Amino acid sequence: MRMGKTTEFDAASYLDSEEMIAEYxxxxxxxxxxxxxxxxxxDVAKARGMAQIARDTGLGRESLYKAFAVGAKPRFDTVLKVLRALGVEIHAYPQAH
Structure with a gap:
């Protein structure tokens, strides 16, 4: 059996609708x-275009890549700025018991 070349999975390529982004x-x-x-x-920021998100937030593109890398500890205000630039809202609901 011949094995083909594998490629790295990139979730950003599947985030092509508001509904898909919200569910993700x-x-x-x-x-x-x-x-x-x-x-x-x-991933969502990459799907939307990191350069555009950088412009919308006033943050540097490289800073955004670093902020959302695994193990990063970005400031909460950075996360909120990016979510706003992505057109995403977060809401709090009481936990079901």
Whole structure:
């Protein structure tokens, strides 16, 4: 059996609608894993165009890549600026018991 060349998975290439983006971020939020959430926000920013997000937020493009890399600890205001630039809102709901 001949093996083909593998390529790295890039979630950004699948984030092509508002609904897909919202569901992707909701799943990341629901996981409770902050690294996963930050990575997901970074994926959405890449899908939308990191240069445009940088312009919309007033932050540097390279700074944004670093802020949403695995293990990064971005400031909360950075996360909020990026979410606003992405057209995404977060809401709080009481937990179901």
């Amino acid at each position: 971020l909701n799943q990341a939020l629901a996981s409770g894993d902050t690294d996963l959430l930050l990575s997901a926000i970074g």
